[in-house]
Amino acid sequence: MGRHISDEELKLVADCPWSCVMTSRTDAAFSTCFKKTERSVQEYTTRAEILARPLKREKLPILRLCGVEGHIQEEAANDDAFLKSIGLSDGGTDITAAAHAQELLQLLPSLLDCVSQMVVTGYRPETEGELSLAVFARALLTVPNGNVQFWGVDLDQPSGGQLKQIADRKSFYLSADKLADIIRERTEDVAPVAPADSGDLYYVNNGPVSIRPEELMHYGYLATLLTDRIVYKIRPYGKLQYEKWFSNFLELSASNGPQWYGYLPHSTFYIKRSYEDTIVQLTRKMLSGGGMFDPQESGPIVLTGHPSSSKSITLGALAYRIYNEKLCPVVFIQNDTLLFYNGSQELDDLDNLMQYIEQQDGMGATRILLVWDCSSYRSGVSNAQNLVRQLKNRGRRFVLVCSAYSKPEDNAADTEFYRMEKTGESTRFVACGAEHAQVIRSRQSYYVPTTRVLTEREVADLRSKFRDYSGIDSATLRSWFERLGREGEPDIFNYFYKLIALLRPQLEEGLSREQRKVAQYVNERFDKILGGEKKKKELSPMMQAFLKAGFTPEEIPSEVAGEEKEGSDTEFNEALDRMNLCVAMFSRFKLDMPSGLAFSILLNQSSRGSVYSTENRALFHEVTNIPWLYYGESETGGDFVFRFRNALEAKIFLDNKGYGGREQVDLLCDIMDRYGQDYRRSQCIDEELTKSLQDLLRLMGPNSRYLPFQQRKEGHGEILSNLDRLIEKVKDIRDVYGVPDMDMGFASIIVTFTREFYGGLWDEACKDRMSSGEKPWEYDREWYSVERYEYRLQRLYEALTLANRCVDELDGTIQSRDDWYSKQHLAEQRDMLMVEIAQCNSLVERMGEEYRECCAACNAKPEQIQYSGCHMQYPEIFRQLVRVINRQPTNGYAYNVLFKAFLRAYNKESRSEKRLQYLSEIMQIVDICSNTEVLNRGANGRDEISENITAIQALSNDFRISIDEIKNRSAGAQNTYYDLYDKLLEANNPAAITFICQKELDRAKIAFRMNSQLSDYQVMMCEKIRKFMRSSENFQCIAANAYALAMLIRVSWMSYNRRSLQGSAECQLTRLNRSQWEDLHGLCRQYFDRAEAAGRQPILVLLYALSTLQTGWNYNAADQILKTLDEGQFYASARMRTPFMICDETGAPLKYSGTVLSTKDYSGYIRVNGVPEHLGSRTGIRFHRANLGRTTRMPERNSVLTDLELGIGYMGLSVYTDSGRQERGAQ
Structure with missing residues (x-):
């Protein structure tokens, strides 16, 4: 748009839905004509400000070719005026303006393609101040032919003839009519059309695809579909922003996933590693169907190498580069708790997300790029291959x-x-030796090796990044790089931790300067805001006496007024400092502080009602605009919160104020007092603050997941030495202030902190001498006195009593709740306490032994106090922890506690038969653990689970015995193992039988959780074990024991169906004949009667229901069996929806027909012919549209469906079709 256009015409043109506006006008009000409620205006005056992709649905970019009056041209105009005043003039302003316009016009070729059109209106080159035609024409000659329209051209002017010649050459459209007149004629009789809702864009095959952000909200926990909104959300510009975001990029990339602003062309903060092009080219080939051997290959492509070898950064770069090519959708998975096992919620959600993307316009056969940063997993490659x-x-x-x-x-x-x-533009991969390999292919997976060692180019690039973006002076950088160069090979891990330390003084200096200035300003505002009557009420008696005597504030002696003002300023300073300190303490651990708490600290009031009161509205405005604090809605969608801009600045703030571990404990105790007092006043629980406090306590406590505590022990020791103060204060919340602890979160913290403080932390200072065999009271009689032992045992007993009481209360609460999510959370809390009870029991047992030894050494008599017999015996610990493991099979904490309890009990036990019983039982848990992707495997990076399993397997190897040896031993032959076997059999104890069978399974490499089908040899071994267990003498012993029956059922299933009972795909097909089903049904019925209800394994209860169907087709009886499941088993872990299909002997699913009774959204109920319509409280059998096949429409009510199949799961029967079942991965 040029300058030759009236205001009326401008209004008409501005109402059209333009994607971008270029103008030579310089009036500041021009951009306001384009503002609309559904779309904001983004004005650009320089090329450097413009995004890589300036066209946005939610924003209208306006490019000011000649700048804005009073802004861009001011300096050049001043220079030109000075030159004229001394008699010199070279047209400097005109030259500068022309250069500025040329720079912006260089964007034209990228903005105009074969679809986009440029409309030129109001452009008359002869108008004063207009853009030069020579400058404009040069840009027009670079755009594609036929992509520009000229309106309102005066052909009688010389410029009109020149434009005509340009239009003829480039096939542009040219008209003397005014664009505003055409728009007016076309819109007079046409109702306006409302623009579509603002959405987001991603790209497929070089075309944009619109998507609404709310469509992706459900998948936020799982993965991110890269869109313009996400990739370009943050765009740093300018020196100060570069320094801030460069620091954030270094701090956050490893923990918070890709920081996309660090890959943008104008803020490329990352170092391009030597293997980046390799993985990009390999990915491109596979996306285009050009795999090395199979065009249908999907990978995985594995970026492999040691920790800190830039894998996460390189995956981010790959995702950004592929997204920037606009050829295919890119989905980034950044979550270290996802396993994607068959039937899991995350696998279903990922499948649904990909289906949604595939169904969008323009996809065709285009593939989706999935990027999964999963190197923190123990079995990352196998997880990826499974996915x-x-x-x-x-x-x-x-x-x-x-x-x-x-x-x-x-x-x-x-x-x-x-x-x-x-070779030129083409790339190929050729075979080579291992020493030169850039790609390794093994078992349909491609591995791209990484390294921590930097090349010379990478070191130079790193140096350049720090020079350009860190704000560190060149001399300091040069000195550090020279020093690092002399230390040996350039390891990026060492470089990172040494160079990032240089950023701290820069941040510290900037933060301190910023805080000084803002604090002064805020205090001045406080004086005004909190002045008046409120301030008069707080005046000293001397000041009030002067005011009552008729003196004005200005007439009061300065020594009196000055003293009063100084006290007021000090008070406000302290209040502001305290609020900032609290926010910093939360932010250090990457937590948000609820805004109510912040204002209650600042105003010394209750956290309720203080924020939005009329009196404090102005104060609220000032505090929420402190620049180093973020104020906004919590990312979890709860209350409004405060936090520092990043964790490093928060730690710097605490350090500058001298707040180490002890001071932070003082601060936290004050917050807990304020929390309790607030509840006492209002009798209302602040749920947001409750959660924030519990999270903060856990991160500050002994089992902290806070990385600097784990790696560098920064200030943690000082916090832990004051842990007893935190324990007492948390007790006060429950007992003194009476805050209801509905989910026992505070109780759980009390128990954990008590166990750690009076157990491991108490021994921390002396652990080296204790490990050498010295008794602790021999070298520190005060710290390990009889009285101290009694005190510690008493505290542990109190914690045990509390934990047991809370578990009982939680059991009752869970039964009374109806909502699934609440039950899930409460069940997790209960399981956590049960594990703590086991931990405390082991500690009390060990400490009790030490106490008695100490008493003997000191000639003291052990006190007969409560704790003497409070701990559980190992069999009860085993029973309780197995319940937890059944509910949470991926919880490594429970496994470790159980394994340690076993090792202690085993080593203390002197009877061989009892040892074998313990070993036989624990080996089944070892089998489950070994074949499950277990999380949190140990503390401080140790794989304690593997260490414990190795120790248990070593004990197992001490017993050398097999089925053949037992069956083929000669009459009267005896040895130690035979004697033990016979003794246990005579006592009707199946421990020896199950142990021998487990050893046979291990030799055949058979696990109870296997994804693949069993080999002929493995099936033969299962049948051999089954017959051994089924022999009359052995079965009589097995039938009386639930654990032995469970093993027999699993072995029989593998022998009959050639697959493990668990671990196989969802919708597993069964191939059993009638006699085999009857055998399993009998075993399951015996197991069901023998096992405790709370300890029954859900998969075996499900198999009991399935065998009931297969042997008698009694649907009601099967439904009643499923209802006996302890639903608490499923609150804390995902489960397969439909483990089995109902099949005939050949493995073909039985076919049914039925009528749709009702539908809602994507599910409904069907009356299936041959099945009772009413099963319990349900009418009909539930179905999901996805289970009917991806191409099947949602059926309507009363529709008749045929060729249906039935599956059985923990929630009852489900309806499938053949295609729907196969999409679920049936085997």
Whole structure:
């Protein structure tokens, strides 16, 4: 838009839905004509400000070719005026303006393609101040032919003839009519059309695809679909922003996932590693269907290497580069708790997200790029391979790129090596030796090795990044890089931690300066805001006496007024400092502080009502605009919160104020007092503050997941030495202030902190001498006196009593609740306390032994106090923890506690038969653990689970006995193992039988959780074990024991169906004949009667219901069996929806027909012919649209459906079709 246009015409043109506006006008009010409620205006005056993709649905970019009056041209105009005043003039302003316009006009070719059109109106080059035609024409000659329209051209002017010649050459449209007149004619009789809702964009095959953000909200926990809104959300510009975001990029990339602003062209903060191009080219080939051997390959492509070898950063760069090519959708998975096992919620959600993307316009056969940063997993590669299988079985089109620590051995079978070769524009991968390999192919997976060692180019690039973005002076940087260069090979891990320390003084100096200035300003505002009557009420008696005597404030002696003002300023300073300190303490651990708490600290009032009161509205405005604090809605969607801009600035603030561990404990105790007093006044629980406090306590406590505490022990020791104060204060919340602890969160913290403080932390200072065999009271009689032992045992007994009481209360609360999510949370809390009870029991047992030894050494008589017999015996610990493991099979904490309890009980036990019984039982748990992707495997990076399993397996190896040896021993032959076997059999104890069978399973490499089908040899071994357990003498012993029956059921299933009972795909097909079903039904009925209700394994209860159907087709009886399941078993862990299909002997699902009774959203109920319509409280059998096949429409009520199949799961029967079942990965 040029300058030759009236205001009326401008209004008409501005009402049209333009995607971008370029103008030579310089009046500041011009952009306001384009403002609309559904779309904001973004004005650009320089090329550097413009985004990589300036066209946005929610924003209208306006490019000011000639700047804005009083802004861009001011300096050049002043220079030109000075030159004229001394008799010199070279047209400097005109030259500057022309150069500025040319710079912006360079964008034209990228903005105009074969679809987009540029409309030029109001452009008359002869108008004063107009953009030069020579400058404009040069830009027009670079755009595609036929993409520009000229309106309102005066052909009688010389410029009109010149424009005509340009239009003829470039096939542009040219008209003398005014654009405003055309718009007016076309819109007079046409109702306006409301623009579509603001959405977001991603790209497929070079075309934009619109998507509404709310469509993706459900998948936020799982993965991120890269869109313009996400990638370009943050765009740093200018020196100060570069320094701030560069620091954030370094701090947050490893923990918070890709920081997309660090990959943008104008803020490229990351170091491009030597292997980046390799993984990008390999990914491109597979996305285009050009795999090395199979065009249908989906990977995985594995970026593999040691920790801190830039894997996460490189995956972010890959995702950004592929997204920027606009050829395919990119989905980034950043969550270290996802396993994607068959039937899991995360696998279903990922499948649904990919289906949603595939159904959008323009996808065709285009693949989706999945990027999964999963190197923190113990079995990252196997998880990725499993995800590929699951998604391909469901028909998804994709390529998976992930990360891992491990790679195949160079001499492993079926391993091939390739390097990348570039010839001109083409790239190919050619075979090579292992020493030159850039890609390793093994078992349909591609590995791209990484390294922590930087090349010379990478070191130079790193140096350049710090020079450009860190704000550190060149001399300091040069000195540090020279020093690092002399320390040996350039390891990026060492470089990172040493160079990031240089950023701290820069941040510290800037933060201190910023805080000084803002604090002064805020205090001045406080004086005004909190002045008047409120302030008069707080005046000293001397000041009030002067005022009552008729003196004005100005007439009062300065020594009196000055003293009063100084006290007021000090009070406000302290209040503001305290609020900032509290926010910093939360922010240090990357937590938000609820705004109510912040204002209650600042105003010394209750947290309720203080924020939005009329009196404090102005104060609220000032505090929420403190620049180093973020104020806004919590990311979890709860209350409004405060936090520092980043955790590093929060720690600097605490350090500058001298707030170490002890001071932070003082601060936290004050917050807990304020929390309790607030509840006492209002009798209302602040749920947001409750959660924030509990999170903060856990991160400050002994089992903190806070990385600097784990790696560098920063200030943690000082906090832990004051842990007893925190314990007492948390007790006060419950007992003194009476705050209801509905989910026992505070109780759980009390128990954990008590166990750690009076157990491991108490011994921390002396652990080296204790490990050498010295008794603690021999070298520290005061710290390990008889009285101290009694005190510690008393505290532990109190914690045990509290934990047991809370578990009982939680059991009752869970039964009384109806909502699933509430039950899930409460069940997790209960399980946590049960594990703590087991931990405390072991500690009390050990400490009780030490106490008695100490008493003997000191000639003291042990007191007969409460704690003497409070601990549980090992069998009860085993029973309780197995219940927890059944509910949470991925919880490594429970496994470790159980394994340690076993090892202690085993070593203390002197009877061989009891040892074998313990060993036989624990080996079944070891089998489950070994074949499950277990999280939190140990403290401080240790894999304690593997250490414990190795120790248990070593004990197992001490017993050398097999089925053949027992069956083939000669009459009267005896040895230690035979004697033990006979003794246990005579006592009707199946421990020896199950132990022998477990050893046979281990030799055949058979696990109770296997994804693959069993080999012929493995099936033969299962049948051999089954017959051994079924022999009359052995079965009589087994039938009386639930654990032994469970093993027999699982072995029988594997023998009959050639698959493990658990671990196989969802919708498993069964191939059992009538006699086999009857055998299993009998065993399941015996197990059901023998096992405690709370301890029954859900999969065996489900098999009992299925065998009841297969042997008698009694649907009501099967339904009643499923109702006996302890639903608490499922609150804390995901479960397969439908483990089994109802099949005939050949494994073919039985076919049914039925009528749809009702539908709602994507599910409904069907009356299935041959099945009772009423099963319990339900009418009909539930179905989900996805289970009827992806291409099937949602059926309407009263529709008749045929060729249906029935599956059985923990929630009852479900309806499928053949295609729907196969998409679920049936086997």
